[in-house]
Amino acid sequence: MCDHNRTEMIARRDGVDYVECLECREIFEAEDLEPIAVEEDDE
Ligand SMILES: [Zn+2]
Structure with missing residues (x-):
């Protein structure tokens, strides 16, 4: 299972x-x- 620790921004659209x-x-x-x-x- 991947934790997606290494990511790269590829695009931006509508502020996302x-x-x-x-x-x-x-x-x-x-x-x-x-x-x-x-x-x-932490009660
Ligand atoms: Zn991943």
Whole structure:
């Protein structure tokens, strides 16, 4: 399974950056790479 750690921006459209993973060659929106906000679960 690829974690998409190595990516390269290939295009920008309508303010959305598109990146390509250099490992698996998958293309997706850069926003999808944003780490999900870590919810503090430290009660
Ligand atoms: Zn990948």
